[in-house]
Amino acid sequence: MLSKRANIVPASPIRRLVPYADDAKKRGIHVYHLNIGQPDIETPKQFYEYIEKYKNEVVAYTHSQGILELREKFSEYYKSWNIDVQPDEIMVTNGGSEAIMFALGVICDPGDEVIVIEPFYANYAGFAAYLNVKLVPVTTTPEEGYRMPSYGEFKKVVSPKTKAILFSNPSNPTGVVYTKEELEVVAKFAKEYNLTIISDEVYREFTFDGSKALSMFEFEDIRNQLIIVDSLSKRYSACGARIGTFVTKNKEFYSAALKFAQARLCPAETTQYGALGLLEADEEYMKKVIEEYKIRRDVAFEEISKIQDVVVKKPQGAFYLAAKLPVVDSEEFIKWMLSNFEINGKTTMVAPLSGFYATPGLGKSEIRIAYVLNAEKLRDAILIIAKAVEEYNKSK
Amino acid sequence: MLSKRANIVPASPIRRLVPYADDAKKRGIHVYHLNIGQPDIETPKQFYEYIEKYKNEVVAYTHSQGILELREKFSEYYKSWNIDVQPDEIMVTNGGSEAIMFALGVICDPGDEVIVIEPFYANYAGFAAYLNVKLVPVTTTPEEGYRMPSYGEFKKVVSPKTKAILFSNPSNPTGVVYTKEELEVVAKFAKEYNLTIISDEVYREFTFDGSKALSMFEFEDIRNQLIIVDSLSKRYSACGARIGTFVTKNKEFYSAALKFAQARLCPAETTQYGALGLLEADEEYMKKVIEEYKIRRDVAFEEISKIQDVVVKKPQGAFYLAAKLPVVDSEEFIKWMLSNFEINGKTTMVAPLSGFYATPGLGKSEIRIAYVLNAEKLRDAILIIAKAVEEYNKSK
Numbered sequence: 201m202l203s204k205r206a207n208i209v210p211a212s213p214i215r216r217l218v219p220y221a222d223d224a225k226k227r228g229i230h231v232y233h234l235n236i237g238q239p240d241i242e243t244p245k246q247f248y249e250y251i252e253k254y255k256n257e258v259v260a261y262t263h264s265q266g267i268l269e270l271r272e273k274f275s276e277y278y279k280s281w282n283i284d285v286q287p288d289e290i291m292v293t294n295g296g297s298e299a300i301m302f303a304l305g306v307i308c309d310p311g312d313e314v315i316v317i318e319p320f321y322a323n324y325a326g327f328a329a330y331l332n333v334k335l336v337p338v339t340t341t342p343e344e345g346y347r348m349p350s351y352g353e354f355k356k357v358v359s360p361k362t363k364a365i366l367f368s369n370p371s372n373p374t375g376v377v378y379t380k381e382e383l384e385v386v387a388k389f390a391k392e393y394n395l396t397i398i399s400d401e402v403y404r405e406f407t408f409d410g411s412k413a414l415s416m417f418e419f420e421d422i423r424n425q426l427i428i429v430d431s432l433s434k435r436y437s438a439c440g441a442r443i444g445t446f447v448t449k450n451k452e453f454y455s456a457a458l459k460f461a462q463a464r465l466c467p468a469e470t471t472q473y474g475a476l477g478l479l480e481a482d483e484e485y486m487k488k489v490i491e492e493y494k495i496r497r498d499v500a501f502e503e504i505s506k507i508q509d510v511v512v513k514k515p516q517g518a519f520y521l522a523a524k525l526p527v528v529d530s531e532e533f534i535k536w537m538l539s540n541f542e543i544n545g546k547t548t549m550v551a552p553l554s555g556f557y558a559t560p561g562l563g564k565s566e567i568r569i570a571y572v573l574n575a576e577k578l579r580d581a582i583l584i585i586a587k588a589v590e591e592y593n594k595s596k
Numbered sequence: 597m598l599s600k601r602a603n604i605v606p607a608s609p610i611r612r613l614v615p616y617a618d619d620a621k622k623r624g625i626h627v628y629h630l631n632i633g634q635p636d637i638e639t640p641k642q643f644y645e646y647i648e649k650y651k652n653e654v655v656a657y658t659h660s661q662g663i664l665e666l667r668e669k670f671s672e673y674y675k676s677w678n679i680d681v682q683p684d685e686i687m688v689t690n691g692g693s694e695a696i697m698f699a700l701g702v703i704c705d706p707g708d709e710v711i712v713i714e715p716f717y718a719n720y721a722g723f724a725a726y727l728n729v730k731l732v733p734v735t736t737t738p739e740e741g742y743r744m745p746s747y748g749e750f751k752k753v754v755s756p757k758t759k760a761i762l763f764s765n766p767s768n769p770t771g772v773v774y775t776k777e778e779l780e781v782v783a784k785f786a787k788e789y790n791l792t793i794i795s796d797e798v799y800r801e802f803t804f805d806g807s808k809a810l811s812m813f814e815f816e817d818i819r820n821q822l823i824i825v826d827s828l829s830k831r832y833s834a835c836g837a838r839i840g841t842f843v844t845k846n847k848e849f850y851s852a853a854l855k856f857a858q859a860r861l862c863p864a865e866t867t868q869y870g871a872l873g874l875l876e877a878d879e880e881y882m883k884k885v886i887e888e889y890k891i892r893r894d895v896a897f898e899e900i901s902k903i904q905d906v907v908v909k910k911p912q913g914a915f916y917l918a919a920k921l922p923v924v925d926s927e928e929f930i931k932w933m934l935s936n937f938e939i940n941g942k943t944t945m946v947a948p949l950s951g952f953y954a955t956p957g958l959g960k961s962e963i964r965i966a967y968v969l970n971a972e973k974l975r976d977a978i979l980i981i982a983k984a985v986e987e988y989n990k991s992k
């Protein structure tokens with residue numbers, strides 16, 4: 201009686217190993233969670249202050265596109281990033297997740313195709329399956345540092361059914377920050393084939409070593425075929441607020457998404473006010489957060505590099521690092537690590553990267569590390585991975 | 597470049613007339629909003645108390661199925677209504693809206709059909725279009741008080757593509773509370789044709805004159821093909837919390853919905869804690885609310901009945917009343933009322949009922965009144981409708 205789409209939707213590769221971690225915890229093992237992009241950084245106090253400040257006697261529906269005051273604040277924020285959009289070009293969504301779903305729904309009918317750069321954010325596959333959209337991957341590799349594919353690579357996969365390109369920059373899961381030249385490949389390709397660009401820019405602030413995440417908005421001639429997906433989850437360590445945005449200058453896209461938005465009424469009123477507070481957080485907050493992540497990135501990269509035969513390049517953004525380990529099947533390895541391995545009562549959980557690929561069989565030796573713990577814990581957690589790799593390969 | 601589904605999704609009939617109301621307000625007219633189910637009743641204080649109480653340093657993701665403590669509270673609540681479900685048979689959703697979308701996604705592929713009893717909650721059409729599901733209506737009429745269609749009527753519309761029946765009890769928009777005999781028609785029909793029942797029971801508490809809203813859970817032999825959709829929005833006047841539930845004893849349905857849920861990560865953490873507070877609200881709160889709505893129902897029915905040639909039966913539940921007015925096109929009439937009519941600087945907005953039908957042309961003279969204002973305002977608001985009908989028909 202189940203639908204086909206229910207069967208096709210993959211279980212989240214980030215969450216499906218949770219039962220193994222739960223079992224480890226039951227055995228009294230401490231598990232370092234590097235598997236999910238849930239930061240340990242404190243959420244700005246303004247979140248609760250604004251909820252308190254805007255407390256209403258009746259917790260009511262808001263406009264479906266979100267509270268005007270919040271969209272005005274977002275508009276200011278985007279302008280500070282050189283993304284010139286008005287409040288009526290911004291829609292508040294239930295996290296970036298819903299913004300992606302709206303974008304796919306606006307552009308694609310069942311059977312239509314969307315090009316993704318693999319490895320990609322795993323939940324894209326879930327949204328696509330839910331809406332019967334086919335993800336068509338262009339592959340990148342750990343050996344080449346997961347850099348942007350060439351124009352020719354994109355051209356190979358385009359078909360009459362191709363409607364859009366969906367990708368994230370900085371990239372989840374690889375931490376790559378694309379250069380202007382790399383992004384230009386996407387812009388030109390989209391222009392040439394009249395494709396919509398769904399640009400997931402939620403990690404905009406998270407860049408290191410002077411690299412800068414350019415928005416696809418930079419490319420003027422594709423602005424009318426651009427949807428930017430954004431979220432406050434990572435920026436302000438407020439994943440549980442579920443506040444994202446769907447941003448577009450294309451009025452048709454906006455009106456269509458608004459109809460979807462009206463059907464589900466509105467995002468949570470309460471956390472929209474909280475979000476208003478988040479956007480008031482001072483720049484100091486963000487600066488400190490980025491400094492902290494840079495330290496972590498350095499530690500994570502240093503430690504993971506020590507593993508013999510690992511393939512890893514230094515990531516420049518987001519808070520992820522993807523690496524190829526000298527193991528045949530990283531998912532089996534992670535299960536084993538959670539079930540059979542510990543150092544001083546501790547073990548580590550990371551995400552297997554195969555779930556971030558659409559091509560079957562790819563990414564099997566790769567993992568994603570979310571460096572969301574402080575430097576000391578992180579060092580310990582990755583040391584555990586290194587030792588585990590040794591033991592695991594001995595045990596095989 | 598827009599998808600077909602984006603074109604098919606109807607604009608919300610409840611929200612699409614908002615610009616006319618906004619214009620009226622700009623002209624200094626006070627608009628009584630009887631068009632949307634947004635109650636004026638105070639949300640229980642526990643909502644904010646619990647948000648404060650469970651305030652975390654990091655506003656983090658929760659489990660995708662919702663916080664365990666909240667699902668435990670829901671389980672207790674359902675048991676008190678004779679709906680025997682465990683926490684792992686309850687999923688917390690972004691309002692009842694998301695629960696309906698999960699249900700449709702779990703059961704239906706593009707092109708599949710779902711039977712609805714029209715007039716039905718208008719947003720069902722939006723969700724169905726988004727997921728390429730076809731709603732197949734069985735019609736009820738104002739003259740017959742919108743009662744449950746016969747088994748024979750259901751049988752007429754069933755096809756090999758029919759996967760489910762979706763309906764609400766008490767009914768939005770008609771306020772009908774179905775009897776056990778009427779619900780048995782649905783249960784038998786679903787059993788006979790092996791259809792899933794998606795039972796929208798969000799107005800469970802809102803019944804008057806001793807009538808009782810039975811859950812479809814009462815029918816033991818269809819429990820494994822039942823999904824109950826629920827929401828705290830109306831019960832606790834907390835529409836902006838966006839907390840609903842997807843409830844099923846069918847493990848396949850639950851696992852499939854959980855995969856959809858994992859892709860979108862979780863409902864807002866903050867309002868889940870608020871919801872925990874709501875479920876602590878004492879029974880006195882609910883009693884008072886129902887008493888208040890009974891008074892309003894009586895006033896609304898009394899006043900609307902005074903209109904000459906109106907067709908209306910006394911509704912027994914929810915907080916809606918559907919009526920057939922002596923106007924050819926109620927949507928035009930409502931626009932006219934907002935644009936050209938006022939008494940002492942006031943006018944009234946209601947919802948045109950045509951958007952609650954799937955059959956083109958039906959419901960054109962009908963309206964839905966949400967009696968979400970206090971008795972005095974409600975009387976004034978409906979008096980305005982009565983006078984407006986007179987004037988409107990003179991002006992034609």
